[in-house]
Amino acid sequence: MHDQENTNLLATWEHAYGPTFVYRGFIGAPRLMTTDPVAIAHILHHAYAYPKPDFVRDSLATMAAGHDGLLTTEGDQHRKQRRIIAPAFSKLHLDSLTPIFWDKAVQLRDLCLQQADAHDDAPRIDVLSWLARATLDVIGEAGFGYRFDALSSQATHNELSAAFAVIFSTARKFRVMTILQAWFPVLRRFAHATMERIGLQLIDQKRTEILADASSSKTASASTPRTRDLLGLLIRSNLSSASASVSPHEKPHAAPPAPLNTREVLSQISTFIAAGHETSASALTWCLYALARDTASQARLRAELRRLALEHEREKEQEREEQAQDEHEQVQGSGGEGDGDGDALAARVQACTYLDWVVREALRMHAPVTSTMRVCARPGGDVVPLSVPVRAGAGKQEKEHVQGTGSGSGEWSVRVAEGDIITIPIQAVNRCTRLWGADAGEFRPERWADLPAGARSIPGLLSGMLTFLNGNGSVGAGNRACIGWRFALAEIKIFLYVLVKDMEFWIDDGMVIEKRIK
Numbered sequence: 001m002h003d004q005e006n007t008n009l010l011a012t013w014e015h016a017y018g019p020t021f022v023y024r025g026f027i028g029a030p031r032l033m034t035t036d037p038v039a040i041a042h043i044l045h046h047a048y049a050y051p052k053p054d055f056v057r058d059s060l061a062t063m064a065a066g067h068d069g070l071l072t073t074e075g076d077q078h079r080k081q082r083r084i085i086a087p088a089f090s091k092l093h094l095d096s097l098t099p100i101f102w103d104k105a106v107q108l109r110d111l112c113l114q115q116a117d118a119h120d121d122a123p124r125i126d127v128l129s130w131l132a133r134a135t136l137d138v139i140g141e142a143g144f145g146y147r148f149d150a151l152s153s154q155a156t157h158n159e160l161s162a163a164f165a166v167i168f169s170t171a172r173k174f175r176v177m178t179i180l181q182a183w184f185p186v187l188r189r190f191a192h193a194t195m196e197r198i199g200l201q202l203i204d205q206k207r208t209e210i211l212a213d214a215s216s217s218k219t220a221s222a223s224t225p226r227t228r229d230l231l232g233l234l235i236r237s238n239l240s241s242a243s244a245s246v247s248p249h250e251k252p253h254a255a256p257p258a259p260l261n262t263r264e265v266l267s268q269i270s271t272f273i274a275a276g277h278e279t280s281a282s283a284l285t286w287c288l289y290a291l292a293r294d295t296a297s298q299a300r301l302r303a304e305l306r307r308l309a310l311e312h313e314r315e316k317e318q319e320r321e322e323q324a325q326d327e328h329e330q331v332q333g334s335g336g337e338g339d340g341d342g343d344a345l346a347a348r349v350q351a352c353t354y355l356d357w358v359v360r361e362a363l364r365m366h367a368p369v370t371s372t373m374r375v376c377a378r379p380g381g382d383v384v385p386l387s388v389p390v391r392a393g394a395g396k397q398e399k400e401h402v403q404g405t406g407s408g409s410g411e412w413s414v415r416v417a418e419g420d421i422i423t424i425p426i427q428a429v430n431r432c433t434r435l436w437g438a439d440a441g442e443f444r445p446e447r448w449a450d451l452p453a454g455a456r457s458i459p460g461l462l463s464g465m466l467t468f469l470n471g472n473g474s475v476g477a478g479n480r481a482c483i484g485w486r487f488a489l490a491e492i493k494i495f496l497y498v499l500v501k502d503m504e505f506w507i508d509d510g511m512v513i514e515k516r517i518k
C-alpha cells in the first residue's frame with residue numbers, strides 16, 4: 001500500500017475485484033475501497049454523515065496544530081467555520097492576491113536564470129525544494145501578510161519556517177536542532193510555542209488594522225483596507241459575523257454563525273500552511289515533471305504563452321498610443337509582470353486554454369493528495385448506491401459489509417455499518433481506465449478538449465478529477481471540498497506562465513523519480 005503510487009496496485013486490484021471491494025488496513029481491520037463515482041458522490045455529498053476517521057483527524061491535528069482548524073473540525077463547528085472563512089477565498093478577493101503570485105514567480109525565475117548564468121552548461125535545479133520555498137513565501141504573504149523570505153538568499157533562518165518544518169516534517173536541510181525536535185515529540189512543543197506566539201501577534205496586528213480601517217472609513221469618504229491577506233479577511237468576516245445574512249441554502253430559522261474564538265482563528269494559520277503550501281509546491285513540481293517528460297506539450301505551451309505575452313504587449317502599446325494622443329491622460333507605470341497592469345495579464349493567463357489543459361492534466365495525473373478516508377457515522381449504518389454491483393469475492397471475509405443488493409433494474413448498492421472506514425482513492429479515480437479510457441495513464445493535455453462520459457461522471461470540484469475533492473452537496477450536509485482550489489489554480493498558472501515562458505525544463509533520462517506518500 002505504501003508504494004502504491006509506483007506499482008499501480010489499486011488499478012490491479014480494481015481490475016481483479018471491480019470498483020468496490022474490501023481490503024485489510026492497520027492490524028487487519030477491514031476497509032472499503034471504491035472508485036465508483038456514484039458511491040463517492042453519495043459519501044462526499046453527505047460529508048457530516050461521513051466524517052474523517054479519528055486517527056486521520058488526529059494525524060492532521062498534529063500537523064495543523066490542533067483540532068480547531070477547518071481541516072479537522074466536523075459538524076456544526078465545521079459548518080460555522082466554513083461560512084466565516086469562505087469569503088476570504090472568493091474569486092474577487094483572490095484577484096487582489098495575484099500580485100503576490102507574480103512577485104514570487106518572477107523572483108524564482110530570476111534565481112534560476114542567475115544559476116544558468118553561473119554555468120556553462122544548463123544548471124541542474126531541484127525544482128521541488130525551490131518551489132516549496134516559493135509557495136511558502138506565497139502562503140506567508142497572501143495568507144497572513146507574513147514574510148518568510150524563504151526565497152531570499154539572505155534569509156538563512158526564519159523562526160516560523162523552522163517551526164513549521166519541525167511540525168510538518170518538511171525540513172529539507174536539517175539542522176541538528178530540527179532533527180532532535182522531529183525525533184523527540186517533547187521538543188516539538190518549542191515549535192508549537194513559537195507558532196502560537198507569532199500567530200497571536202499576527203492576529204492582534206490584523207485586528208488593530210481592521211478596527212483602525214473601520215474607524216477611518218467613518219471619517220474618510222474612501223479608504224483602502226491595509227489587510228488583504230486571508231487571515232485579515234477571515235478576521236474581518238469574523239468580526240461582522242453577528243450581522244451575517246442567512247445563506248439561501250440554510251433553513252430560514254438558522255441563526256447567523258457565532259464568531260470563531262481566538263484558538264479557532266489561530267488554528268487556521270497552521271491549517272492554511274499545512275493545506276496550501278506543500279500541496280501547491282508538489283502540484284507545480286509534477287506539472288514541470290510532466291512537461292519535462294513531454295517536450296512537445298512543453299513547446300506548445302511555451303508558444304501559447306509567448307503568443308499571449310505578445311498580444312498583451314501589443315494591446316498595451318495600442319493603449320499607450322491612444323493615451324499619448326489624449327493630453328489629459330498619463331500612462332501609469334511601465335506594466336508587465338508583477339506590476340501596474342498585472343491584473344490584465346493575470347486574467348489572460350487564467351483564461352489561456354492550453355495552460356488550463358496542461359494544469360488540469362497534471363493535477364489529474366499527479367494529485368498532490370492521493371487519497372482520503374471517511375467513516376460511516378450514521379446510526380445503524382447506511383446503504384451506499386453504486387453504478388455497478390459488487391463482484392463476488394470482492395470482500396469474502398466481510399459479507400456483512402459488502403453485499404451487492406442489485407435490484408436487477410440497474411440500481412446497485414453496498415451496505416456499510418456504522419464505524420466502517422471507507423478509502424476514497426483520489427489518484428486511482430483520476431487515472432481509472434474505466435472512466436477515462438485506455439490511455440488514462442498518459443499525460444495528454446488535449447484530452448480536455450472533449451471529456452469522455454465516464455470522466456464527466458467523476459463527482460469532482462474540477463470536472464473529471466477528485467484532486468480537490470467535491471463540494472456539490474447541500475450546505476447542511478457538509479462541504480469538505482478544498483476551500484483553496486481557486487487560490488491554488490491561480491498560483492499554479494501564474495508560476496507556470498512565468499517559468500515556462502522563459503525557460504526550458506528537461507530531466508535526466510537516467511534519473512528515477514518515485515512518489516512517496518507521507
Ligand code: HEM
Nearest residue numbers: 070071275276279280283368369372468480482483484488
Ligand atoms: C494543488 C493544491 C491543492 C490540492 C491538490 C488540495 C487538495 C485538497 C483536498 C483533496 C482536500 C480535502 C481533504 C479531505 O477532506 O480529505 C483539501 C482540503 C482543504 N484545502 Fe486544499 N488543496 C490544495 C491547495 C490548497 C490551498 C492553496 C489552500 C489554502 C490556502 C488549501 C486549503 C484547504 C483547506 C482549508 C481544506 C479543508 C477544507 C474543509 O475540510 O472544509 N488547499 N484540499
